[in-house]
Amino acid sequence: MPELPEVETIKLSLSQKLIGLKIKKITLLNPKSFDGNFKGLYGLEIKTIWRRAKVLGIDLVGGVTLLIHLKMSGQLVYQNGQRIIGGHPTLDMTGSMPNNSTRVIFEFNDDSKLFFNDQRKFGWIKIVNKEQLASNSLLKKLGPEPFDKNFTWKILKENLLKHKSQPVKTAILDQTTIAGVGNIYASEACFLAKLDPRTKIKDLTDSDFRGLYEGIKKSLGNGLKHGGSTIANFINPEGEKGYYLDYAYVYFKAGKPCKICLTKIEKFQLNGRGTYVCPNCQLAPTL
DNA sequence: TGCCCCCTGCAG
DNA sequence: CTGCAGGGGGCA
Numbered sequence: 001m002p003e004l005p006e007v008e009t010i011k012l013s014l015s016q017k018l019i020g021l022k023i024k025k026i027t028l029l030n031p032k033s034f035d036g037n038f039k040g041l042y043g044l045e046i047k048t049i050w051r052r053a054k055v056l057g058i059d060l061v062g063g064v065t066l067l068i069h070l071k072m073s074g075q076l077v078y079q080n081g082q083r084i085i086g087g088h089p090t091l092d093m094t095g096s097m098p099n100n101s102t103r104v105i106f107e108f109n110d111d112s113k114l115f116f117n118d119q120r121k122f123g124w125i126k127i128v129n130k131e132q133l134a135s136n137s138l139l140k141k142l143g144p145e146p147f148d149k150n151f152t153w154k155i156l157k158e159n160l161l162k163h164k165s166q167p168v169k170t171a172i173l174d175q176t177t178i179a180g181v182g183n184i185y186a187s188e189a190c191f192l193a194k195l196d197p198r199t200k201i202k203d204l205t206d207s208d209f210r211g212l213y214e215g216i217k218k219s220l221g222n223g224l225k226h227g228g229s230t231i232a233n234f235i236n237p238e239g240e241k242g243y244y245l246d247y248a249y250v251y252f253k254a255g256k257p258c259k260i261c262l263t264k265i266e267k268f269q270l271n272g273r274g275t276y277v278c279p280n281c282q283l284a285p286t287l
Numbered sequence: 288t289g290c291c292c293c294c295t296g297c298a299g
Numbered sequence: 300c301t302g303c304a305g306g307g308g309g310c311a
Contacts, residue, residue, distance in 0.1 A: 003305055054306075071306050073295080101295085120294045122306065138307085166288075175307080182305050231305065232297080251305095271289070274303075 002070045003054060004146065004180030005223030006234050006242060010076055011051045013237040014114075017078050018046045018058070021108040030103035033118060036127025041066075053142045053179035057133075065133050067126045068116070073101070074123035078237040080112040095239050119233060142179045146220055151178075153213035160201050160209065168204065169197030170271050172216065181216060184229050184244075184251045187276045188219035191249045197275050199285040222247060250276035 002010070022045045026038040044060040051057070056076075058066040068076070079097055097115045098105060104116035104125060116125060128136060143159055144151040156178060163171040169186045171177055181189065190197045192215030195208055204212075228234055228242030231252065235241055245252055249259055253276060254267035263280035277284075 006305070069306080071293095072304065074305095118294095119296070120304085122293065163288090170288095173306090184305060229305065234305065272291090 002074070002228065002234060003182030003185055003223070004051075004220050005185070005244065006228035007051050007054050007056055007070065007180075008224055009228045009236050009242065010070075011049055011056060014056075014058075014076065014078065015049045017080075017112070017237065018049065018108075018114070021046050021110060021112070023060075023106060024109050024111075025107040027105040027107075028103075029098065029105070030118075030121060033103040033116065033121065033123065034125045036125075038127070040064075041127065052139055052145070053175055054182065055139065063130050065128050065130075067128055067133075067136070069124050069138075070118070071120070071122035071124075073119040073233040075101075075115070075117040075233065075235055076237055077115045077117060077235065077239055078112065079115065080110075114237075141176050143175060143177050145179050146181070146217055153210045156213045156216075157204075157206070157209040160204070160212075164200070164202040166201055167198045167270060168195055168201060168212065169273075169275060171201050172212070173273070178216065180220065183273050184231075184248070185216070185219045185223060187251045188222075188248055189215035191215070191276075191278060191282060192218055194282055196277060196282045196284050197270055203285065250278060252276070 022043055023041045026041060028034050044062055044064065046058060047061050048059045056068040077097055101117040101119045102115050103118050106114040144155060159177045160171050169190055172181050172189060173186050187197065189212060193208065193211035195212065223229060223244040226242060226244040226247055227236060229244040230241035250265050253265040256265050258265055258278040258281060261280045263278055265276055266279055267274060267276050
């Protein structure tokens with residue numbers, strides 16, 4: 001599910017709720033979702049929460065970190081006391097937790113709970129120490145954060161040029177090129193850059209690289225502004241959906257009129273991923 | 288550099 | 300029933 005804006009939304013919310021709490025108990029409803037000696041975390045206090053690409057990190061006092069990847073359908077829902085949180089469009093309309101998708105339950109010293117729900121079971125939680133964190137193969141390979149001050153269009157260009165024969169959308173989905181862009185914002189960024197997603201990297205001009213850089217930052221920024229995107233599964237820790245898709249130009253808009261030129265948005269598969277374009281605003285490349 | 292796979296559930 | 304869904308690891 002989540003790409004950078006969704007994971008960032010979760011990070012900001014959990015930072016308000018979890019810092020200073022101590023882990024009292026962890027229940028594994030699906031042991032494969034959790035890697036590590038969970039009982040060793042009992043009593044440890046939550047110090048900081050961070051995000052890198054689509055990975056969430058929860059640092060505990062004592063040099064231990066929980067790495068969390070939500071993959072396609074993961075949720076982190078926080079419940080305090082008896083309050084029934086927002087509800088869910090497909091999984092459980094009452095919003096009561098745990099539900100059929102709950103894989104891991106964290107209980108804290110104030111009796112509040114954090115539910116890791118993951119319908120498709122692709123997501124994972126992993127305990128790492130400082131050394132394992134520093135050498136983690138996924139984190140090590142990641143490209144620059146889109147909102148890092150040192151990230152420039154020239155760096156994007158340089159990284160993209162390592163994938164000269166790839167379509168532009170495929171290249172920006174590669175987390176070693178740029179961190180945190182997923183299938184929704186990749187389509188949106190190509191639209192904003194007026195580039196057909198199938199355009200090969202080797203055919204891009206400097207003006208295209210600049211446009212892509214701006215388009216990526218703008219689409220991710222808008223996603224964050226609207227609390228992320230909900231297709232079916234994404235909800236924030238309060239149980240609320242994200243509304244970016246109401247503002248998106250092409251993603252999930254097949255058959256609908258382009259917001260700029262009214263041409264019908266088209267959908268096709270590109271390297272196995274659903275891809276959306278306005279055939280008028282994004283001129284098809286010579287294939 | 289592409290394709291299959293991990294899984295569950297929903298829409299058509 | 301088939302196809303498809305915010306990801307990414309592993310394998311030719």
